[in-house]
Every structure is written in structure tokens, then in C-alpha cells.
Amino acid sequence: MSATPSIAPAPAGPTHTVHGYAALERDAPITPFDFEQREPRPEDVAFDVLFCGICHTDLHSVGPWGQEFPIVPGHEMVGRVTGFGDQVTGLEVGDIVAVSVIVDSCGECEACRDNTEIYCENGPTNTYDGLDRIDGSRTRGGYAESLVAHQRFVHPVPDGLDLAGTAPLLCAGVTVWSPLRHWQIGPDSKVGVVGIGGLGHLGVKFAHALGAHVVAFTTSPSKRDTILALGADEVVVSTDAEQMAAHNRSLDFVLDTVSTGYPMTPLMETLKLNGTLCSVGIPEEFEVSPLIMASRRLSLASSGAGGTDDVREMLAFCAEHDIVAEVETVGPDQINQAFDRLARNDVRYRFVIDMGAAPTSA
């Protein structure tokens, strides 16, 4: 994705200073960064961030995908409500809430009317490095002590869920939940999940809980035992041609979460007639043979990070089935080490920043 240089204005109206963590320029390390955050508008909710996951998208965003620096990343977070505007309903100070990858949308197009706001025809407002629809200021994410967002995109967290493990559900979780539901995965399905990282490990948990037979495809043989513990029925090392051949024409649906381009044709060959490979990893390009697709009437698809209905349905499902992410918690002073390890595929399975461990000033 190419960057569009622009200088967004500061938030309009009353603000307060917030302590956060930012990449000050492209490819720069994450450093403490204070910024101005708006006071809640009538329909806004303000909350202290308790936990914020580190998504692979954060690595892309402080690098090639970044629009305007400084960037305060973070689009999967859980927090405690501290205040709200006078038109907010259904929340109390102290409630536990969560925010996903978008914080606004036009609210009028067909996608928004269907509560699939990630596909807003006028462009959703990204939780970070987006432009606020009202004052044009740059949005700042959850690597910060607090966040303010419109109530429509602030989701109550069901009781009983571990909060650090809940934070990654808001991006990694809903990004795999949404296609599994769209393609109606259930007890009759044989599903492959490719790339067992932040997204993929939740894909395995969800597909298993939905009743599917789950085959996990990994490049990391050392993950085998933990992947089985996540609920996979089988684990296949995708670089082993013999193991791959044993799964030829066996799957209905493959959910691919790999974060980079790689040869996808061997994965396509695991699909039955009319099968679908849904790639949510946003690689630079798709490396797949059209011939194999034609020979089995296969579909190559993709999917975004869901809408507000997906988020709320997923959170309810997670509460019912006691599902949260497997996390390694880090302090804000360890974000750069966590970025390095994530880039090296050295995490089981999601880093989460404990913002309570944040110092109170830069």
C-alpha cells in the first residue's frame, strides 16, 4: 500500500493530554509520545486502556502502510469506562469495553445499514492512522493510556472473559470469525487453517468450537503440540510435500492467515471440488495457479475484519465457549522487542501490552 502524505489538524474543541507510544516516523522504533485527545462528544465513550494486542498489521503500519507519522498503533483493546457524552446509553463508568479496528463509518451506505461497517462504501475510519469524520484529526490507537470513540464502536465485554486474552479477539478474532460465519462453517465442514499465528490460532479455536474438523497448516513443526491443544484435529507441516499430498482434495474451506506472499497452489490442492480458499493475511500478491482453480471450480476469496454485528456475536460466542487468545503479556517498555519477535515468528500466539504497566509520564 502506498502512503498518502498529509497533515491532519489537531482535534477540534476541548482536549486533554494523553500519554502513549508511537512510531515518530516510518520504520522508527516505538517511543513514548504525548498527544491531545478530544473530550467525549455527546455520543462518545472515554475509557482507560487496560490491554492492547500487538497485531502484525501494526508492523505493516509503522512501515510501508503508514499514512501520517507519528502513528500510535493498536486496534484490539480492552478498557474501563471513565466517562461518556450525554447521549450515550447502556454503559456505566467502570464497565469493561472493547474497541476493534474501526471507530466510525458513514452509517448510511448499504454495508453500514447491514452492520458490516468494515465495508463502508465511503471508507470506515480506522482506529489508528485514520481521519476523524468530524474534525479531520488523525486517529490514535490503543498503545495509549486512554481512548475516546463513538458508542457504536465501543463493545461491552461479557463477564467472565480474561481481559488480556480478550483484547486480541477484537482484531485477530473477528477477522477469522467473520469468514468462518460467512462461509457457514459448522459440524459438516472440513476446514484448513494456514499460518498459526495471532489470527490463525483463533481460527483453529473458533472452527473447532463451531464443530468443524480442523486441519492446521504450519511452517513451524515446533508448534505442533500447542496447535493440537488449540483444538486442531490434524497438524500438517506445509513445507513437507508428502504431508501435503496426503490431504489432496480433502477440505471444503481453507482460511489462510499468512502475512506474506508464498506459493499457494499446494494449499489450493487440498480443496475439494467447489472449495474456497479465503486469504485474510493481505499478502503483497497471490501466488496461485489459475489452472488448479479451473480444474476444481475453486474460489479465491478474502475478507475484512468484520462489522459491529460480527464483533458482538463473536464476543457472546467466546463467553459461551470460554474462548480467549493465548497471550504473552508485555509492558510498554517491551513493545520494540515484541515487534522484533513478531517479525521473526517468535510468539505463541499474541503479544498483549499491559497498559496498566505504563509509566504515568513520558
Ligand code: NAP
Ligand atoms: P502473525 O501472528 O505473524 O501470524 C502469521 C503466521 O503466518 C505466522 O505465525 C506463521 O505461522 C505464518 N507465516 C509467516 N511467514 C510465512 C511464510 N513465509 N510462509 C508461510 N507461512 C508463514 O500475524 P497475524 O497478526 O496473525 O496477521 C497475519 C496477517 O493478517 C498480517 O499480514 C496482518 O496484516 C493481516 N491482517 C488482516 C486483517 C484483515 O482485515 N483481513 C486483519 C488483521 C490482520 P506458522 O509458523 O504456523 O507457519
